[in-house]
Amino acid sequence: MIRLLYIIICAQLVVLLPAQAAEHLVKSGESIQAAINKASKGDLIKVMPGTYRERGIIINKQLVLQGIGYPVLDGEKKYEVVTITADHVVVQGFEIIRSGYSSMDELAAVRIKQASYVGLRNNRLRENFFGIYCQHASFSLIANNDITSTGGSELEAGNGIHAWKSDHLVIDGNFISGHRDGIYFEFVTESTITNNKSHRNIRYGLHFMFSHQDIYTNNTFSENGAGVAVMYSRQVTMIRNHFLDNWGSAAYGILLKDISDSYAAYNEFSRNTAAIYMEGSSRLTIFANQFLQNGYGIRIQASCDNNVIRKNNFIANSFDIATNGSLVLNSFNENYWDKYEGYDLNRDGSGDVPYRPLSLFALIVERNNSAMMLFRSPMVGLLEKAEKIMPGITPEKLKDDQPSMKPFPL
Amino acid sequence: MIIATNVQKKFGRLVALDSISLSCNKGQTIALIGPNGSGKTTFIKCLLGMVIPDSGFITVNQENIHRTWEYRQHIGYMPQISRFPDNMTIEQVIDMVRDIRYKPGQQLDEELIEAFDLTRMYGKRMRTLSGGTRQKVSACLAFLFKPDILILDEPTAGLDPVASEILKAKILKEKAKGKLTLITSHVLSDLDDLVSELIYLQEGQLRFHESVAELQKKTGEAKLNRVMAQIMLQKTAQR
Amino acid sequence: MKKIIKYSLLDILRNRVILAYTALLAVVSISLFMMEDNPAKAVMSLMNISLLIVPLVSSIFCTIYLYNSAEFIELLVAQPIRRSRLLWGVYLGMITALLIALIMGIGLPLLILQPTVSGLSLFLTSAALTIVFSSLATLSAVLTRDKAKGIGVSLLLWFYFTFIYDGIVLLVLFQMADYPLETTMIGMSMLNPIDLGRIGMLLQLDISAMMGLTGALFQDFFGNGFGAILVILVMIGWMTIPVLFAIRRFKNKDL
Numbered sequence: 001m002i003r004l005l006y007i008i009i010c011a012q013l014v015v016l017l018p019a020q021a022a023e024h025l026v027k028s029g030e031s032i033q034a035a036i037n038k039a040s041k042g043d044l045i046k047v048m049p050g051t052y053r054e055r056g057i058i059i060n061k062q063l064v065l066q067g068i069g070y071p072v073l074d075g076e077k078k079y080e081v082v083t084i085t086a087d088h089v090v091v092q093g094f095e096i097i098r099s100g101y102s103s104m105d106e107l108a109a110v111r112i113k114q115a116s117y118v119g120l121r122n123n124r125l126r127e128n129f130f131g132i133y134c135q136h137a138s139f140s141l142i143a144n145n146d147i148t149s150t151g152g153s154e155l156e157a158g159n160g161i162h163a164w165k166s167d168h169l170v171i172d173g174n175f176i177s178g179h180r181d182g183i184y185f186e187f188v189t190e191s192t193i194t195n196n197k198s199h200r201n202i203r204y205g206l207h208f209m210f211s212h213q214d215i216y217t218n219n220t221f222s223e224n225g226a227g228v229a230v231m232y233s234r235q236v237t238m239i240r241n242h243f244l245d246n247w248g249s250a251a252y253g254i255l256l257k258d259i260s261d262s263y264a265a266y267n268e269f270s271r272n273t274a275a276i277y278m279e280g281s282s283r284l285t286i287f288a289n290q291f292l293q294n295g296y297g298i299r300i301q302a303s304c305d306n307n308v309i310r311k312n313n314f315i316a317n318s319f320d321i322a323t324n325g326s327l328v329l330n331s332f333n334e335n336y337w338d339k340y341e342g343y344d345l346n347r348d349g350s351g352d353v354p355y356r357p358l359s360l361f362a363l364i365v366e367r368n369n370s371a372m373m374l375f376r377s378p379m380v381g382l383l384e385k386a387e388k389i390m391p392g393i394t395p396e397k398l399k400d401d402q403p404s405m406k407p408f409p410l
Numbered sequence: 411m412i413i414a415t416n417v418q419k420k421f422g423r424l425v426a427l428d429s430i431s432l433s434c435n436k437g438q439t440i441a442l443i444g445p446n447g448s449g450k451t452t453f454i455k456c457l458l459g460m461v462i463p464d465s466g467f468i469t470v471n472q473e474n475i476h477r478t479w480e481y482r483q484h485i486g487y488m489p490q491i492s493r494f495p496d497n498m499t500i501e502q503v504i505d506m507v508r509d510i511r512y513k514p515g516q517q518l519d520e521e522l523i524e525a526f527d528l529t530r531m532y533g534k535r536m537r538t539l540s541g542g543t544r545q546k547v548s549a550c551l552a553f554l555f556k557p558d559i560l561i562l563d564e565p566t567a568g569l570d571p572v573a574s575e576i577l578k579a580k581i582l583k584e585k586a587k588g589k590l591t592l593i594t595s596h597v598l599s600d601l602d603d604l605v606s607e608l609i610y611l612q613e614g615q616l617r618f619h620e621s622v623a624e625l626q627k628k629t630g631e632a633k634l635n636r637v638m639a640q641i642m643l644q645k646t647a648q649r
Numbered sequence: 650m651k652k653i654i655k656y657s658l659l660d661i662l663r664n665r666v667i668l669a670y671t672a673l674l675a676v677v678s679i680s681l682f683m684m685e686d687n688p689a690k691a692v693m694s695l696m697n698i699s700l701l702i703v704p705l706v707s708s709i710f711c712t713i714y715l716y717n718s719a720e721f722i723e724l725l726v727a728q729p730i731r732r733s734r735l736l737w738g739v740y741l742g743m744i745t746a747l748l749i750a751l752i753m754g755i756g757l758p759l760l761i762l763q764p765t766v767s768g769l770s771l772f773l774t775s776a777a778l779t780i781v782f783s784s785l786a787t788l789s790a791v792l793t794r795d796k797a798k799g800i801g802v803s804l805l806l807w808f809y810f811t812f813i814y815d816g817i818v819l820l821v822l823f824q825m826a827d828y829p830l831e832t833t834m835i836g837m838s839m840l841n842p843i844d845l846g847r848i849g850m851l852l853q854l855d856i857s858a859m860m861g862l863t864g865a866l867f868q869d870f871f872g873n874g875f876g877a878i879l880v881i882l883v884m885i886g887w888m889t890i891p892v893l894f895a896i897r898r899f900k901n902k903d904l
Contacts, residue, residue: 293689316690368822370834373844375851376693378701379815421903458727461903477900482729489727493720497663503724510652511728 021064026052032065032073033057047071047094059084059091067093070124075099080107081128090119099128106158108133112140120145130158131179134188137166142174149178157202159184163191171196181207182224189213196220204229205246208236216241227252227272236262246272253294256281264289266410274299275317282306290410291315296322296362305329313407314338314357318375321357321398324366328397332357336404350402358398360387411436411559411590412457416466419452419614426452428614429466434592434607436558439585441601442594443638444611450594451490453611454561457592458487470559483511486552490563490594492544494536500547501532507551522550525576541568549577553584560584560591566600578604598634605634610641653725653738654745660721661714661746670706670747674699674754682762692759692767696850699755699775700843701811704782708803711743711786716796726904736787736899740892744783751775770853774846777884781842782807784892791895791902814841835870839880842887849880 028050049069056079075081078100100107108130118140131147147160160176169191176182182198182205193216198205205221208230220242227246243253253272258280265287269275274296284307291297297317302325314320342351412434419427455461470481526546610617629640685691759768789802870876
């Protein structure tokens with residue numbers, strides 16, 4: 001489906017170019033805006049290397065804007081650099097820098113405003129307030145852009161790729177770093193996010209709200225201030241993503257808040273404070289994910305129900321599962337738990353005694369945070385052993401009846 | 411050289427020393443005698459600062475010894491039961507004490523080491539030694555630094571007659587040099603010819619402190635054994 | 650004093666117990682690194698073990714050694730030496746020997762196999778606990794005349810700090826669950842050198858974030874400079890105060 005959408009957009013971009021398109025050349029010192037104004041629908045404008053300070057370029061007709069040798073478009077920290085208001089526009093091969101900063105307007109390096117079939121490819125964006133801003137955009141491709149900034153605080157930095165009330169976007173192969181949120185989706189539907197790397201952004205690597213039926217695959221989210229947040233959405237598919245090193249006092253691999261009917265599979269969660277933190281989420285399938293060396297594997301709040309956690313690997317996490325209630329409305333099955341100490345006499349590959357992934361201490365800490373002081377105390381070790389043998393405090397039903405004896409090859 | 415004034419020491423309810431006052435001078439050889447548990451060893455330990463008196467004070471060479479340690483360089487001490495670190499050899503023990511106590515320019519007195527022929531056993535570990543040999547090591551250490559004051563707690567106990575005689579000869583020799591020697595012993599016959607004064611302690615109290623010559627005159631006996639027997643008899647008669 | 654340190658150190662290093670201790674530590678740390686593919690996890694396991702063994706061996710060894718060196722002390726007390734220096738010398742000799750064992754048993758393997766900050770902090774924590782428990786053992790040996798009683802007191806102190814204290818903390822946590830307890834917990838952690846060492850280590854081992862997640866105050870307190878300095882000061886207090894008491898007591902003790 002992703003590929004299909006990709007092909008449709010690319011085909012649209014190519015096919016709709018008129019057969020007898022004219023070519024315009026803009027050299028250093030000349031004006032790109034003048035060339036745009038002069039060009040007619042469907043023309044190709046080639047921009048030669050140089051630095052262009054144009055106080056805001058507006059592309060209001062179907063054009064291809066092609067940078068040769070990465071010409072620099074400079075917003076001088078005052079202007080929005082490129083604004084696209086027409087359908088079927090392609091901007092590629094530019095270095096776009098220093099968009100204006102304003103606390104009133106969200107000025108971006110490139111803004112797609114109420115347009116469809118727009119392509120932004122192979123651009124380098126540096127030191128912008130917002131990187132690419134999609135506003136009422138649809139059927140657009142944002143691919144292979146390198147978006148970095150060295151912005152300071154959350155307030156001073158904008159988002160790398162910001163999409164608002166858009167649909168059918170393909171965001172592929174971008175690298176985003178140093179922005180507030182790497183990728184920000186609000187009211188964006190039926191879009192795909194693939195092969196992106198979102199690294200060291202100030203707040204979230206990916207921030208996702210009220211965006212339904214989206215797919216993201218093969219992305220890497222690492223060392224972001226607070227990891228990834230997916231909130232208030234339905235039918236989200238997350239496959240083969242990597243959530244790495246989101247380590248901090250309020251960091252998550254992924255925060256799932258009010259998510260329903262969604263699917264997370266084959267993802268890798270390594271070295272996160274809490275790999276998955278879920279709250280108010282229902283009917284999620286968490287399947288075949290790898291949880292490695294996280295503080296918490298899954299912190300599942302009592303407000304979650306009907307979630308299925310199956311065939312995942314839990315390896316070297318401090319706590320595999322934590323929860324704040326005693327009601328168990330979610331199912332844990334056939335997972336591999338490295339802390340499992342049972343046996344498999346009938347050699348069917350799954351342990352003969354159930355595994356209880358919620359440790360007594362995790363429960364104590366959940367009830368009373370200060371108990372963290374006793375983490376790894378021998379006393380706590382003794383109590384946990386006792387509780388494992390005779391469960392008294394941890395919920396009886398929170399267990400995996402068929403724990404796998406061997407980790408799954410993921 | 412040693413002046414004790416009202417020295418008092420209690421161990422719990424037991425009064426070990428009951429206001430002892432006495433003075434000992436240069437050139438004297440004093441026998442400290444008394445029945446078991448009369449406070450002899452406690453008094454000696456007070457002198458060495460090993461036991462701290464509850465009240466009263468002791469001066470050595472006109473200096474109050476309370477909480478000081480320097481005065482101990484004038485004292486050579488041979489304890490009643492000599493205990494040494496088990497793992498060390500004789501040589502190591504002697505070397506260690508020498509190493510710790512030695513001051514540049516100080517002359518050492520190794521006569522006893524030679525007399526006891528200890529060098530032959532230098533390599534032996536302390537735990538393998540007999541009680542007598544330990545006493546010999548202890549005696550050697552007491553005399554090693556040529557101290558002005560010698561305190562010998564039961565020196566001849568456990569020594570064979572030969573060693574005992576060697577030690578007595580050494581005590582006499584040091585006495586001739588004008589040193590103060592304090593000896594406790596149960597075997598009074600060992601002390602004949604050695605001591606010039608007697609101090610008698612009983613139940614922590616000083617019963618008397620007199621010169622041997624005086625006592626011999628009083629009792630008409632020559633041997634210390636007899637002298638003491640006479641005194642005992644007189645005391646019981648007085649009661 | 651140097652000479653006393655020298656002689657007691659020589660004496661202890663000839664002791665088979667200290668050799669066995671070194672060997673035990675070395676075997677544990679090397680085998681942990683060999684068995685565990687993840688070195689960070691090996692450091693964690695080594696931490697768990699050393700938090701148990703190091704205080705136990707330090708306190709038992711020091712108590713027994715002090716009783717066994719009664720002869721040595723008796724011999725030297727009659728010599729012109731300051732009493733406090735005598736005990737200081739023996740004490741410093743003991744901790745030097747234990748620290749040498751620690752360097753050989755944990756320090757060198759860590760230096761070769763895991764030369765990281767967490768390895769270093771594991772070593773430093775163990776060293777600090779060695780000193781703390783030697784200090785406590787010295788105090789119990791000086792205070793009790795009877796050998797069995799003294800060893801019992803040392804064992805009890807170890808047991809108290811390792812298990813009972815944490816049990817009390819848990820009890821307080823459960824009883825007072827409705828009150829904000831973070832400050833109290835920080836205070837309580839200061840009262841147990843093992844807890845203090847463990848928390849210090851965990852913060853080094855990046856569990857800090859988890860601590861932060863659960864209680865921001867913990868992270869703020871132990872994470873910042875002031876907290877770190879306070880932790881070090883309290884640790885130094887644990888190292889010195891018992892031995893200072895012991896020496897005060899020893900100066901007035903009848904031998």
